[in-house]
Amino acid sequence: MCGLTMWRWPVRPTVREEEIWSCSWCYAATQVGGEWFEISRPPYLPMEMRRERAVADGLAVGASHAFGTFGKSLCGIQELGMSPSDHWWLPEREAACGACGEAAGVINDRWPQAMRGEDAPVSVARQL
Structure with missing residues (x-):
């Protein structure tokens, strides 16, 4: 996405040989592979539409943390079994970390900035 170091997610290989990579700088995730060997990136979304709320047994009740990557919240909390919820993390809420x-x-x-517009590329299929 931005040209800096990417980290490969530890996912099991499948028949489609998909890989997921996340940028350690801008946190964009890139998926590589699949049936059509496609490279896809998420489109730019505003902050309040980009993060899911983190859920884990060890998180304090009453505080809302944003799920980052690799089992951590954006603020760096790591709890066993932390995952994204089905709900948006809303930074404007009073309980938001x-x-x-x-x-x-x-x-x-x-x-x-070049990747924020409607014309920003989000998917490229391999040419056969």
């Missing part, structure tokens, strides 16, 4: 909000703002600012 301030440190997650600051990290989300920094990450949002890192997203390349």
Whole structure:
């Protein structure tokens, strides 16, 4: 996405040989492979539509953390079994973690301007 170091997600190989890579700088995820050997990236979304709320047994009740990647919240909390929920993490809510909000703002600012518009590429299929 932005040309910096990407981390490969630890996913099991499948018949389609899909891989998921995340950027350690702008947190964009890129999927490579699949039936058509496609490279796809998520389109740019505003901060309040990009993060799911983190869920884990060890998280404090009453605080809302944003799920980052690799089992951590954006503010760096790591709990066994942490995962994204089915609900958006909303930074404007009173219970939203301030440190997650600051990290989300920094990450949002890192997203390349050229990749934010409606014409930004999101999918490229391999030419056979």
